[in-house]
Amino acid sequence: MIFGGPGRYIQGANVLSKFPEYLNKFIGKKSLRSLIVGGKRSLVSCGLLMETLKENRLEYDEECFGGECCNKEIDRLSSLVSRNDYDLIIGIGGGKSIDTMKLVANLNKKPVVVVPTIASTDAPCSALSVVYSETGVFERYEFFPRSPDLVIVDTSVVAKSPPRTLVSGMGDALATYWEARACLRSGAINCLGGRTSPSSLALSRLCYDSLIEFGKQAFIDCQNQTVSTALERVVEANTLLSGVGFESGGLAAAHAIHNGFSTIPATQKFLHGEKVAFGTLVQLILDQEPKETINQVLNFCSSVNLPITLSQIGINTSKNNFITSGLRKVAEKSMAEGETIHNLPYKFDRQTIMDAILEADKLGRMWNVNHN
Numbered sequence: 022m023i024f025g026g027p028g029r030y031i032q033g034a035n036v037l038s039k040f041p042e043y044l045n046k047f048i049g050k051k052s053l054r055s056l057i058v059g060g061k062r063s064l065v066s067c068g069l070l071m072e073t074l075k076e077n078r079l080e081y082d083e084e085c086f087g088g089e090c091c092n093k094e095i096d097r098l099s100s101l102v103s104r105n106d107y108d109l110i111i112g113i114g115g116g117k118s119i120d121t122m123k124l125v126a127n128l129n130k131k132p133v134v135v136v137p138t139i140a141s142t143d144a145p146c147s148a149l150s151v152v153y154s155e156t157g158v159f160e161r162y163e164f165f166p167r168s169p170d171l172v173i174v175d176t177s178v179v180a181k182s183p184p185r186t187l188v189s190g191m192g193d194a195l196a197t198y199w200e201a202r203a204c205l206r207s208g209a210i211n212c213l214g215g216r217t218s219p220s221s222l223a224l225s226r227l228c229y230d231s232l233i234e235f236g237k238q239a240f241i242d243c244q245n246q247t248v249s250t251a252l253e254r255v256v257e258a259n260t261l262l263s264g265v266g267f268e269s270g271g272l273a274a275a276h277a278i279h280n281g282f283s284t285i286p287a288t289q290k291f292l293h294g295e296k297v298a299f300g301t302l303v304q305l306i307l308d309q310e311p312k313e314t315i316n317q318v319l320n321f322c323s324s325v326n327l328p329i330t331l332s333q334i335g336i337n338t339s340k341n342n343f344i345t346s347g348l349r350k351v352a353e354k355s356m357a358e359g360e361t362i363h364n365l366p367y368k369f370d371r372q373t374i375m376d377a378i379l380e381a382d383k384l385g386r387m388w389n390v391n392h393n
């Protein structure tokens with residue numbers, strides 16, 4: 022088995038004020054010239070980071086992220102790094118800018134510090150990036166020899182982020198235990214090239230249990246911009262536990278179904294974790310999980326507004342040609358060679374996957390009718 026994790030993971034309210042101290046302690050250099058890259062809103066939300074760098078006379082340049090982790094953006098930022106020979110790369114924001122900067126840092130053999138400003142995915146801790154086309158269609162996973170050197174999550178920044186992004190992170194984290202368990206059962210190879218470790222399964226389970234126990238309260242606390250125990254526990258679940266859990270545990274159907282949905286343009290305005298949540302439901306159906314488990318997941322999703330039907334991820338099954346051609350495209354993409362759906366302990370044909378997607382939608386619609 023192979024188990025991996027970030028060099029150091031730091032989480033708490035206002036931890037960004039100690040950024041120089043952490044750099045010194047964990048990156049091991051006193052004077053560094055950094056490139057900071059993030060989206061406009063994430064750069065604004067990290068004012069404390071910039072102030073602290075200035076106070077400590079640490080040089081940095083800021084660059085705005087273009088919005089997609091695609092070859093064009095990777096090349097643009099990579100040439101900026103090689104032209105200026107920065108000592109350190111700081112990727113801030115959501116999953117896309119973080120993935121881009123992990124990739125850029127690895128291409129240029131520079132240390133990378135990740136500062137998530139939203140707890141929307143488990144991208145911060147992993148040693149891989151997900152690359153898309155310029156129009157947002159999933160292309161490939163890029164794997165690196167090392168995990169990020171440092172991940173710093175300031176929960177006072179996350180508490181002020183849009184609650185929908187925290188919820189999306191819960192959707193991404195919801196899949197982790199079920200996917201890792203499938204990999205352990207099938208003996209699949211995890212994202213690091215080894216077998217799933219029991220430790221990663223235990224962390225994935227803690228991730229799932231944290232969501233069930235604290236998810237709804239964390240959602241309320243984020244709406245009130247309050248750093249609370251529930252928020253801390255969910256940020257840890259979304260970022261650290263899910264990150265280590267999926268990477269050392271392995272991915273399976275939930276993420277493959279998500280990648281399948283990337284072929285449907287109407288789903289692209291929905292966040293990664295929102296589609297992964299629906300993919301989790303599909304995997305539970307493929308896994309023939311008992312009704313109680315499926316109901317627990319449906320109940321959790323609806324308590325935090327995670328999608329449980331196709332229409333909640335933008336697909337109108339009665340109006341467009343989803344049933345006649347879209348559904349087949351989703352199933353085909355999710356079954357492409359190398360896709361993580363093949364990590365399930367049994368083999369499926371395309372029809373079974375199409376049926377499972379429709380069954381998940383049916384259960385979700387019934388749940389909404391009976392509980393709203």
Ligand SMILES: NC(=O)c1ccc[n+]([C@@H]2O[C@H](COP(=O)([O-])OP(=O)(O)OC[C@H]3O[C@@H](n4cnc5c(N)ncnc54)[C@H](O)[C@@H]3O)[C@@H](O)[C@H]2O)c1
Nearest residue numbers: 060062063066115116117138141142144147149150151293
């Ligand atoms: N590498 C991995 O291990 C891994 C794991 C999971 C997901 N991912 C990838 O992550 C990506 C999805 O990430 P995402 O859901 O975070 O989307 P995203 O990166 O597009 O971010 C969502 C939105 O939040 C905004 N945002 C960021 N910080 C903000 C703040 N403080 N306040 C307000 N808005 C803010 C961003 O500008 C963006 O518009 C996908 O490409 C997915 O494949 C990668």
Ligand SMILES: [Zn+2]
Nearest residue numbers: 142143193297
């Ligand atoms: Zn994910």
